[in-house]
Amino acid sequence: MTEKNQVLANVAPLGLFGFGLTTVLLNLINAGIIPFNVVIISMGLCYGGFAQLLAGIFEFKRGKSFTAIVFLSYSTFWWSLVCIFILPSFKIVPAASDSSLAAYFIVWGILSLILFCMTFKAKVTMLVFLTLVILFFLLAAAKLSGSSTLGIIAGYEGILCGALAIYDGAAQMINDHYGKKILPL
Numbered sequence: 001m002t003e004k005n006q007v008l009a010n011v012a013p014l015g016l017f018g019f020g021l022t023t024v025l026l027n028l029i030n031a032g033i034i035p036f037n038v039v040i041i042s043m044g045l046c047y048g049g050f051a052q053l054l055a056g057i058f059e060f061k062r063g064k065s066f067t068a069i070v071f072l073s074y075s076t077f078w079w080s081l082v083c084i085f086i087l088p089s090f091k092i093v094p095a096a097s098d099s100s101l102a103a104y105f106i107v108w109g110i111l112s113l114i115l116f117c118m119t120f121k122a123k124v125t126m127l128v129f130l131t132l133v134i135l136f137f138l139l140a141a142a143k144l145s146g147s148s149t150l151g152i153i154a155g156y157e158g159i160l161c162g163a164l165a166i167y168d169g170a171a172q173m174i175n176d177h178y179g180k181k182i183l184p185l
Contacts, residue, residue, distance in 0.1 A: 008062045010176050015055030015071035016128075016169030022048030022078060023162030030139075031155025041082055048078035066118055073115075077108060102143035109136030124168045124185045131161035 022043045028034045056071030084104070088095040096104070116129035138154035141147075171183035 008058060010172060011055045011058040011062075012064075012067055012071075013169035013173040013176075015052045015059070015067070015074075016165045016172070018047045018049075018051030018055065019071075019074055020162045020165030020167075020169060023165060024159050025162075027135075027155045027158030027162060029155070030158055031152050033155075041085060044078040044082040049075050049082070051075075052078070066115075070115060073111065080104075098143040098146065102140040105136045105140035105143065109133055109140065112136055122185055124164060124171065128161060128164045128168055131157060131164060135161050 022040075025034075025043050026040050029036050029040060052071040052075035056068045056073075056075060059065075059068035059071060084096050084101075087093050112129060112133045116126070116133055119126040119129050135154060135158045138150060138157055142151035142154055167183075168185065171185050174182050175185070
């Protein structure tokens with residue numbers, strides 16, 4: 001089979017699972033349900049970061065520029081967040097201040113809002129991005145206000161965001177596998 005005729009699998013579920021599972025795990029921490037530890041660092045690098053990188057590269061190969069940009073962008077979000085967590089321990093750079101973290105969440109919220117505007121054709125994907133925009137702005141507000149309650153609310157909202165991404169990935173994978181609409185999108 002020539003490269004021009006090669007059919008590539010839908011890798012979006014991999015990217016959605018990488019995003020969704022890592023988002024749920026981080027927000028279990030934000031909600032105060034589990035403690036922060038190496039688990040989120042590892043998940044952020046390996047599944048949130050690396051799996052989405054692969055999904056983004058293959059989405060470009062499939063000619064899907066929107067999902068490629070989404071997965072590549074959020075893979076780098078996870079890697080940058082891991083760097084924010086671990087680089088200060090090397091004493092090379094100071095730890096992030098609450099205001100710099102708020103700025104970080106605001107710029108990611110703005111990008112997510114731009115991407116949200118591209119999702120009106122797919123209702124579940126639209127909900128993933130809507131909850132993601134809300135999550136980033138809640139996290140920014142929690143950092144700016146110093147409100148731990150707002151941070152916990154953001155955590156629960158982030159669990160919803162991640163769960164929606166997991167559902168989106170599962171629905172795409174199941175629908176593709178069976179060749180018909182089993183789970184609505």
